[in-house]
Amino acid sequence: MVHFTCDHCGKELCPDGDERRFILKIETYPARDPNELTEEDLEDDHMEAVSQLLRDLDDDALELEKPRQSLRYDLCEECHHKFVHDPLGKEISHKLSFSKN
Numbered sequence: 001m002v003h004f005t006c007d008h009c010g011k012e013l014c015p016d017g018d019e020r021r022f023i024l025k026i027e028t029y030p031a032r033d034p035n036e037l038t039e040e041d042l043e044d045d046h047m048e049a050v051s052q053l054l055r056d057l058d059d060d061a062l063e064l065e066k067p068r069q070s071l072r073y074d075l076c077e078e079c080h081h082k083f084v085h086d087p088l089g090k091e092i093s094h095k096l097s098f099s100k101n
């Protein structure tokens with residue numbers, strides 16, 4: 001029987017049990033705002049500039065392959081619930097910094 005454990009708390013998640021299993025996928029990659037097409041680019045009749053911009057975007061897309069990170073986790077229902085309410089763990093770090101006082 002295939003069984004999973006929660007990647008956050010380690011709880012066992014067997015398919016026949018009461019625990020529901022949640023998949024968490026995280027994808028990160030560098031933003032590329034400076035090269036993004038704006039409406040101005042498209043309104044002006046600068047076809048050469050726009051096509052150059054599109055070529056630049058293609059080049060960037062190739063360069064960005066490496067820094068792209070794709071992560072996948074299995075979570076139990078409780079950890080999933082915590083994650084969707086505080087994806088970046090901000091609440092936890094706030095509590096820790098307050099407890100120092």
Ligand SMILES: [Zn+2]
Pocket residue numbers: 006007008009010011075076077078079080
């Ligand atoms: Zn868990």
